[in-house]
Amino acid sequence: MAAQLAEATTDPACRVLGLRERKKRRTRDSLVEAAHRLFLVHGYGRTTVDEIAAAVDVSQRTFFRYFENKEQVALAVMADAEGFFIECLRRRPAEEEPLTAMRAAITESWRSLGSVEHAGPGSVTAALELLELIESTPTLLAAHLRHTAEQERQIAAILAEREGLDPATDLRPRLLAAVFGAVVRLSHLSWTTDAAAHQVGPDGMIATLERHFDQLGPALSGSWRP
Amino acid sequence: MAAQLAEATTDPACRVLGLRERKKRRTRDSLVEAAHRLFLVHGYGRTTVDEIAAAVDVSQRTFFRYFENKEQVALAVMADAEGFFIECLRRRPAEEEPLTAMRAAITESWRSLGSVEHAGPGSVTAALELLELIESTPTLLAAHLRHTAEQERQIAAILAEREGLDPATDLRPRLLAAVFGAVVRLSHLSWTTDAAAHQVGPDGMIATLERHFDQLGPALSGSWRP
DNA sequence: GACATTATGGCAGTCGCTGACATTCGGCAA
DNA sequence: TTGCCGAATGTCAGCGACTGCCATAATGTC
Numbered sequence: 001m002a003a004q005l006a007e008a009t010t011d012p013a014c015r016v017l018g019l020r021e022r023k024k025r026r027t028r029d030s031l032v033e034a035a036h037r038l039f040l041v042h043g044y045g046r047t048t049v050d051e052i053a054a055a056v057d058v059s060q061r062t063f064f065r066y067f068e069n070k071e072q073v074a075l076a077v078m079a080d081a082e083g084f085f086i087e088c089l090r091r092r093p094a095e096e097e098p099l100t101a102m103r104a105a106i107t108e109s110w111r112s113l114g115s116v117e118h119a120g121p122g123s124v125t126a127a128l129e130l131l132e133l134i135e136s137t138p139t140l141l142a143a144h145l146r147h148t149a150e151q152e153r154q155i156a157a158i159l160a161e162r163e164g165l166d167p168a169t170d171l172r173p174r175l176l177a178a179v180f181g182a183v184v185r186l187s188h189l190s191w192t193t194d195a196a197a198h199q200v201g202p203d204g205m206i207a208t209l210e211r212h213f214d215q216l217g218p219a220l221s222g223s224w225r226p
Numbered sequence: 227m228a229a230q231l232a233e234a235t236t237d238p239a240c241r242v243l244g245l246r247e248r249k250k251r252r253t254r255d256s257l258v259e260a261a262h263r264l265f266l267v268h269g270y271g272r273t274t275v276d277e278i279a280a281a282v283d284v285s286q287r288t289f290f291r292y293f294e295n296k297e298q299v300a301l302a303v304m305a306d307a308e309g310f311f312i313e314c315l316r317r318r319p320a321e322e323e324p325l326t327a328m329r330a331a332i333t334e335s336w337r338s339l340g341s342v343e344h345a346g347p348g349s350v351t352a353a354l355e356l357l358e359l360i361e362s363t364p365t366l367l368a369a370h371l372r373h374t375a376e377q378e379r380q381i382a383a384i385l386a387e388r389e390g391l392d393p394a395t396d397l398r399p400r401l402l403a404a405v406f407g408a409v410v411r412l413s414h415l416s417w418t419t420d421a422a423a424h425q426v427g428p429d430g431m432i433a434t435l436e437r438h439f440d441q442l443g444p445a446l447s448g449s450w451r452p
Numbered sequence: 453g454a455c456a457t458t459a460t461g462g463c464a465g466t467c468g469c470t471g472a473c474a475t476t477c478g479g480c481a482a
Numbered sequence: 483t484t485g486c487c488g489a490a491t492g493t494c495a496g497c498g499a500c501t502g503c504c505a506t507a508a509t510g511t512c
Contacts, residue, residue, distance in 0.1 A: 020489075023490090060492095064468090145375060173445075175442055175446075179446065212397055219397070225389060287461065288459080290501080458507100458509075460505105462503100463504090467501105474494105478488095478489080479486105481485090
């Protein structure tokens with residue numbers, strides 16, 4: 001049924017997996033790719049799940065076995081990226097201060113995204129398109145924000161563990177995680193808005209993030225007027 | 227929060243309004259009230275729009291003329307409250323520092339909510355129930371977060387105007403608004419979680435907000451370890 | 453009281469999503 | 483190879499959210 005385009009079979013890890021697992025992975029990837037393509041061309045709201053499923057030659061029912069809902073197929077790549085960020089954060093040396101570790105981790109994530117050569121989903125340009133799609137689609141933005149909120153809890157837990165604090169008692173981990181999330185979101189927004197700032201590769205995004213982080217202190221410090 | 231709609235019929239301003247307007251307002255209020263009641267009893271997901279409409283004796287079609295979607299009827303009270311907060315913020319003296327003004331405005335909002343005696347929608351206990359409902363319902367949480375994000379843009383604009391800055395250039399207003407939003411959300415979360423902290427009236431909420439605001443500086447300041 | 457305006461109801465239809473059941477396919481052993 | 487088991491998929495029926503369309507009823511105006 002799925003005589004797919006994806007080159008997932010070249011992935012060395014897949015040689016170990018059975019045919020069944022490989023096939024599942026391929027159809028999942030194909031669904032994500034087809035969905036993104038259709039969303040970008042026709043818009044999220046004007047693309048039906050049936051169309052996505054048909055593009056991969058799969059029944060609608062099967063689509064909903066891979067993704068809980070229509071939003072998830074759009075946010076799947078984003079979710080992977082966030083998972084990667086979490087890993088980066090966990091690997092940060094324990095002596096780093098919390099905010100420093102998070103800044104370093106997110107920079108690292110974007111840089112590694114830039115090192116992937118192929119232009120498929122997961123490239124920097126694809127990331128930009130995805131962020132623009134999310135920001136311009138109320139439903140997607142809502143789902144994305146909810147997912148972000150969930151992720152901030154994970155981050156808070158990691159921070160608390162790093163510093164040996166009880167996240168239920170100490171408000172600081174959750175606060176810092178939430179502030180971090182806010183900064184990242186505003187950076188995404190800036191990046192998608194200032195179309196001029198798009199350098200190739202991840203450098204544009206990293207620069208935007210740095211600018212926002214650098215303004216965080218000034219923003220919170222009392223008066224803004226000289 | 228909002229000087230409520232519940233007493234809309236006794237509101238002197240309504241005497242001027244025609245019968246048509248008064249009637250519309252009444253059915254709208256009835257829909258909100260019925261929806262909240264049903265949501266709290268049966269849960270959001272197990273309450274159908276048909277049931278809400280039937281409870282007020284209107285057709286489903288009419289429901290969707292008052293509210294864009296099912297989420298909006300749940301978040302309507304919240305939206306009013308946020309509008310009231312915006313007014314409070316606008317009325318703050320210009321010499322106050324931005325963060326100070328926002329803290330004062332939100333405290334003021336909650337205090338005015340506490341001054342409303344009746345137990346209808348808009349009371350403090352109703353606010354708590356609503357926040358719990360939102361936090362425990364993924365769909366509602368998503369919609370609420372999106373609405374919050376939109377509101378942060380308004381706040382940023384107000385801050386920029388107060389300080390005479392260009393919100394397109396200066397990142398600080400948007401950053402501070404986003405941080406403020408994050409603090410408020412975490413406070414709501416704390417409040418709904420620690421059921422113990424619920425004093426009658428708005429004091430419990432205000433105290434929770436103060437605790438979070440007070441920890442904001444420590445959370446952002448470098449190392450947490452003594 | 454006649455007329456324009458506006459709110460409402462009813463209906464048909466689309467789309468997202470789910471449960472139930474039958475069918476097919478991959479993995480594994482005889 | 484053969485045959486079996488369990489997993490993946492397809493099909494179908496159905497619910498609920500939401501919308502467009504047109505008819506009808508209520509309201510405001512002259």
